[in-house]
Amino acid sequence: MAVNRSLLCLVAAATTALVSPVVAQTQPGGDFPRSSWVPAAGRSHLGLTLGRSSYNLPCGSIAFTCDDSDRSLRLHAGAMVGNFWGVELGYLNMGRIARAGGETQAQGLNLSLVGKAPLARSFGVFGKVGTTYGRTETTSLAASGITSGSDRGFGLSYGAGVSFDFTPRLSATVEWESNDFRFSGSGRDPVRSTSLGLQYRY
Numbered sequence: 001m002a003v004n005r006s007l008l009c010l011v012a013a014a015t016t017a018l019v020s021p022v023v024a025q026t027q028p029g030g031d032f033p034r035s036s037w038v039p040a041a042g043r044s045h046l047g048l049t050l051g052r053s054s055y056n057l058p059c060g061s062i063a064f065t066c067d068d069s070d071r072s073l074r075l076h077a078g079a080m081v082g083n084f085w086g087v088e089l090g091y092l093n094m095g096r097i098a099r100a101g102g103e104t105q106a107q108g109l110n111l112s113l114v115g116k117a118p119l120a121r122s123f124g125v126f127g128k129v130g131t132t133y134g135r136t137e138t139t140s141l142a143a144s145g146i147t148s149g150s151d152r153g154f155g156l157s158y159g160a161g162v163s164f165d166f167t168p169r170l171s172a173t174v175e176w177e178s179n180d181f182r183f184s185g186s187g188r189d190p191v192r193s194t195s196l197g198l199q200y201r202y
Contacts, residue, residue, distance in 0.1 A: 043080040044202055049073070049175060051195025053094040057186060060100035060144030070095025072193040078114065086114045088128065092179065094191045101141030102148065106181045106191050108134030110157055119162075126173075127160040134181040147185025155180025155188055163199070173197040 051072045059066035076090030089111050096105035112130030119125055131154050140146040159177025166172065178192045 043086075045078055045199050046202075047074075047076045047078075047090075047173070047197055047199040049076075049173065049195040049197030051175075051193050053191055053193040055094075055097050055099075055104065055106075055191050056189055057097075057099065057104065057183060058146070060140065060146045066099050067097040070097055072195060074110075074195065074197075076110075080116075084116055086116070088112045088114050088130075092132070094179070094181075094193065099138070099140065100144035100146035102139030102144075102146075104136065104138045104183065106134055106136045106179075106183075108132045108179065108181065110179065112157060112159075116163075122165040124163045124165075125160070126163060127158075128177070129156075129158045131155065132157045132179040132181070134179065136181050136183050138184045149184035151182040151184045153182040153188075155182065155190075169201045171199045171201070173199060 049072075052069055053072035054069050056068070072092070072094050074090050074092040076088050078086055078088030078090075080086035089109070091107075092110055093107040094105070096103050110130060110132040112128040114126055114128045116124055116126040133152070133154050135150065135152040137150045138146065138148055140148050157177065157179045159175055161173050161175030161177075163171045163173045174194075174196055176192070176194050178190045180188050180190050182188050
């Protein structure tokens, strides 16, 4: 729980850093906020995605009941720095799975470069690549051959999706992404997820 609180505090601080320049300045002759980093109103966003994660980890040397998926969650904030490019910072939790007589879970902070392109009036596509600083926890039975413990570190992240604009400020997204995590006793492995989300631009 302490780790969760620390990660959420980091995301909240980063979100404040993204929002503050926009709130602090107003566009001359208009009602919309503006700063040198966020070129125009509606370029910054907050988002929430919920989905299903998929782990690719060994179960152990003897028969155990093992899962390979759970619910996933991601909270993110970002800003466009041009018409097609932006940056995004988020907290992600990939859930926990039963494994080797115990449990394995993964969570982390992600920083990504995002590219977007319109397909039609309300539809668009996007892709992202970046890095995730993740933390994992594994508990297991000694006879399983899986090492209990925690691990942390940076890993590659990437993903892609489509968006649909309900209004000029509110969008729905469908997204697939992959994040590399370090797991105790097994090195670095990807955890992938498919999710639905909402994004609010301001």
